[in-house]
Amino acid sequence: MSTDQKTQSQQILFTRGVPPAEALPAEDLGECFDSVVRNDTSVVLQYGQQRGYAPLRKQLAEEYGVSDDEVLVGNGSLQLQDLLSKHLVNEEDAVFTEQPSYDRSILTFRRNGARVTGIPLEEDGIDVERLERALEREVPAFLYLVPDFQNPTGATLSLEKRRRVVELAERYGFYILEDIPYRKLRYRGEDLPLLRELDSAGRVITVSSFSKLLSPGMRVGFMIGSKGLIDDLTGLAENTYLAPVLPTQAAVSEYIGRGMLAPNVESLKELYRPRWEAMTSSVKQELPGATMFTSNGGFFVGVMLPEDANTQNLVGRAKEQGLVLTPGESFFADSDDGEPPRGERFVRLPFCAVTTDQIEEGVSRLAGLV
Incomplete structure (x- = not known):
């Protein structure tokens, strides 16, 4: 050789x-697919359910303490980020991210016309002082954060900084898009509150997926936001891909319902x-x-x-x-x-x-x- x-x-x-x-x-997911396709055929194999598979939306609403109308389930979290960018970003609007940040999100925001500016990342998350100085110059359409076990660094945003970032969003009037696909995979320490749990002004939009917990190939992601925002994104989603992929969403719902997650x-x-x-x-x-x-x-x-x-x-x-x-x-x-x-x-x-x-x-x- x-x-x-x-x-x-x-x-x-x-x-x-x-x-x-x-x-x-694979074995458990196979059983869940078989069950939903056979037992909920008229829904799972049809068009419709524009906000996503209703039982899954209900399960997510209960987990995050919101109403069903505040949950949108789509084909992976990145697609939902794309829809949000289309909705919130006008040409040449700013979007702030951590620096470094998830490369696919940076590309997605730029593709929708945003100028993406990175705020340096420290050991305990985004540099809040630098963020505030950037906000004094310009207010972004939104700030994109991966607060738990960040992609690509693994860093976690501290509790103090979570509070300060939410305060800045309320003061300056921008949205925070918190992306939490890794949150449940903690190997050491205690959970910190979600940014949305610290938010009293409706400035936090939460997005995640089941790619890291079940399967990336199933393409099941979800977004939690105000009813008005989810209404707008649902209309945009329908005009973009007509209907969600209900068999995979239903299989995830069945998996959760069986207590397997x-x-x-x-x-x-x-x-x-x-x-x-x-x-x-x-x-x-x-x-x-x-x-x-x-x-x-x-x-x-x-x-x-x-x-x-x-x-x-x-x-x-x-x-x-x-x-x-x-x-x-x-x-x-x-x-x-x-x-x-x-x-x-x-x-x-x-x-x-x-x-x-x-x-x-x-x-x-x-x-x-x-």
């Missing part, structure tokens, strides 16, 4: 945040916790000069490499060593201070879909390159 072939056979993927095959509850989340935490521990310990050992964001859950550990690190063509050189990385620049929006973002020094390290051995070897390869 040649060196290239050997490297390829030992390829390690530190790219997308995807669940591994062993995390997908909570035990599955616990199983996922048992599966992922050793991988999270391996990633955090490997980064500390192999990359002592890097700044690692503290991650207590989720799918990612993010690191900012030292200024003297060799980041020249890092993604290309890593691939030659059988290590596949996502370019760090893709997670960076425009800087709030006008300076070029330093995304080439950032590396997102997903840990859920790789083994502990692959994690240790992958971080070692990364250390050898920088």
Whole structure:
């Protein structure tokens, strides 16, 4: 076997945040699909249910303490972010994000005409002082946050900062879009309140999905907002894709109704916790000069490499060593201070879909390159 072939056979993927095959509850989901298709045929296999499958909306409304009319279920949370952007963003409006932030969301907001500005991220979440200075210059259509185990860094927004961000939204009159797909995957510590739980002025819109808890392929996401906002987005959704994908939404509802979701989340935490521990310990050992964001859950550990690190063509050189990385620049929006973002020094390290051995070897390869 040649060196290239050997490297390829030992390829390690530190790219997308995807669940591994062993995390997908295929047997149980299969039973749920079979049940809803056979027993609710006239609804599940038809057009209609524009806000989403009614029993699932009811379950979500009960969980989040809202009315059914404040819940919209769509084809993944990113599609709902797209609809919200179309509705709220006029050409050249600003949208603020954390810096770095989820690359797909940045692209989605830009595609809808927004100027996306990143506010630096600190160990305990967004830099609120920098956010306030940016707000003095311009009020965005909304601020996009991943407050729990952020993508791409793994950082969590502190309770103090949650309160301050909500206060700023009320004072300046902008929306906060809180994206919480990783919230239930906590491996250490106690839950912090949702931003919407701290909001008395209706400025927080919550979005999430079942991609990390059940299956990304099912494309079931949901949004919680005021009835008026959900009314508007429902009309836009109908004009965009006519009807939601009811079989997958119904299967998720059946899965929840059978009491399977909570035990599955616990199983996922048992599966992922050793991988999270391996990633955090490997980064500390192999990359002592890097700044690692503290991650207590989720799918990612993010690191900012030292200024003297060799980041020249890092993604290309890593691939030659059988290590596949996502370019760090893709997670960076425009800087709030006008300076070029330093995304080439950032590396997102997903840990859920790789083994502990692959994690240790992958971080070692990364250390050898920088």
